[in-house]
Amino acid sequence: MRQKTSEPLFKDIFQYGSDAIVILDDKGIIIDANPSIEMLTGYCTEELIHKMSLCDICHGMERCADFTVCINCFTTLESMSSFKIRLLHRKGHIFSVSASTTRLPQNAGGFLIVVLRDMSEYNKQDQKYVQKKMANYMIQAQEGERKRVSRELHDGVGQTIYSMIVGLNIIEQMELENDLKSHFQLVRDMAVQALSEVRHISVDLRPSSLDDWGFVPALRSFIKQFERTYGIVTRLSVVGQERRYGASIETALYRICQEAMINAAKYANIDTLEIHFEEQDQLLYLAVIDLGRGFNLEKIEVMGTGLGLYGMRERAKLIGGTLKITSGCDHGTTIRVYVPLGKEEEIIHDH
């Protein structure tokens, strides 16, 4: 026979337990509650006991996808384990707590014991974790898709148009009436135009030079395009010997740099932009420096979708790096990325 635990111990458990425990009578009136309820709901036990019913602060229950209010209310049911109810805090906001109920047998009064547990901290952590996983997944998926479409455009459509141009060139060499000839010329010019469009779109999506030649050469050609697109003179300084890094590192650096440059072009109101890249003691350092308008880091007015900065951070984190932004009104903005090289470099090779 198990030794009977003393009654004072039960009282202590009730008194000091971190879960809020509420005891309801058959009408739902709170006939007892432990002090933890105050932490949870803001109401102290004196305000609750014999004065309020749980219904006064209950805003319905959630079970998986279900959400019900008062239909099949748990206070009318037998014991239930693990569900969520929404409670109204004394300060007026509604929040979710996990709950379980135990119906005491009739000979013990038939009371309903409701145990409430605050899950908000856990939920927050959980949400963050899921969000991070999703963000990473989306970055990977987007990159993969871009790569595929880019290749297909370049090697498929691009090649076909190229063959068409060759064919049209051959026709032009033939002896034809003049107006027919000029027609063919026009068509050839259009095909040349289409080929250049297709190549541009392909490079825009994801330059094959990133896979074939690496980060710095790919960045160089992006800078060329960037200058022509936005009219911003861009200077790139590379310290140390150029070499290849893991595919995911190169992709992340390229995308971060691209995003930072486009942000500068959009918001900084600048004529020139500086980019610095170096490798030192197993650490990669990339900086995009503008001397433009700058912004207040404390309260970033979201001018775009607001996803740009978030995306850059996520990309940096994904390769084990860190991203630092310094900016001040009229002092310009500097985006710095530090990526330690090491074991990760060999592990992440998924592009």
Place this chain on the structure above:
Amino acid sequence: MDTLAGVINKYLEELRQRTDADFSAFACQEPGEAVIRWKYAVGNKNERFRRIVLRSGKGIAGKVLMAGRPMILENYEHRQHDDPQEYPILYAEELRSALGVPVLIAGRVKGVLLIGYRNPCRIEEVIVGLVKQVAKEMENIIGI
């Protein structure tokens, strides 16, 4: 100065004042080139416009050139999901409303006349008419 540049700049400045615009510019396709550049501008904040090279069909100039019709952008919000590459001149000059009108050279659309406002404003029919008229006048000069 009676050079072509001087004359065009004079036209642009006059147009800018008459339309109460912040910025006015002229873009054209160089002979034998597939790209379009902003050749002249007044009221510019910086020199970015000179370096912008538009592929055909890109940017306001490219679109006007391709369609041969005026194009109006009103209250252009940078937060829109539009590709910033679409309208680089709006970013370079921080314009919120703009109007582009085709300029014909020898019967073919070869140039684009643009006015831009840094405040988001509506571009009235009168303004469109005015810019079209100036575009016609410029056709005669550049055509020679």
